Amino acid sequence: MKIKHAEIVISAVKPEQYPVDPLLPEIALAGRSNVGKSSLINMLVNMRKLARTSSSPGKTQTINFYRINQQFHFVDLPGYGYARVSKSSKEAWGKMMETYLTTRKNLYEVFQLVDIRHEPTQQDKHMYSWIKSFGYNGIVIATKLDKISRGQRQKHLNIIRKELQMTSEDLLIPVSAETREGKEQLWEVILEVFRVNGFEFEEEKSIIE
DSSP states (O other): OOOOOOEEEEEESSSSSOSSSOOOOEEEEEEEESHHHHHHHHTTTTSSSSOOOSSSSTTOEEEEEEEEEEEEEEEEOBOOTTTTTOHHHHHHHHHHHHHHHHHHHHEEEEEEEETTTOOHHHHHHHHHHHHHHTTTOOOEEEEEEEGOOHHHHHHHHHHHHHHHHHOOOOEEEETTTTOOOOOOHHHHHHHHHHHTTTTTOOGGGGOOO
């Protein structure tokens, strides 16, 4: 399945704004502000400006739905953990995400993004525990892989596993939006999520082209 079409459908803040026609399968992306969710989405769909990137952390304040090939959605959740965001905004975003994660019937997985360069924060740990508590697999994407040397990669991945208390079976996928390293493995995981939930897409082998 080649990426022939990708578009933002809506930026939502409440359930009545979520896309319902058609009700497509969804994978959501969660992570701290500036962890690279927008860059990751752009890399996956081979588009530079589908998801807007920003140098201002905390800018994403909505749940953004991206329709891919008219077959599924990537869902970008509000970034968390930015100190300059007001307490009321943090509470609103938290409630917004909780509502989505607990009520969206066609949400099949939540990927958590962490910056491979840094030890997971307390917010990262809370989010990972939260995601697992909702019954998702706790798949973690370690972004900005190109920012560290090859010799340091395993050390940083081990730290992430330890701090998030991941098991040996839990998936941790290192990825670089800049070099596209890890893109193929990530697409394989995405497609497998859909397969186990009964969704098969045509020409899957070419999706990463």
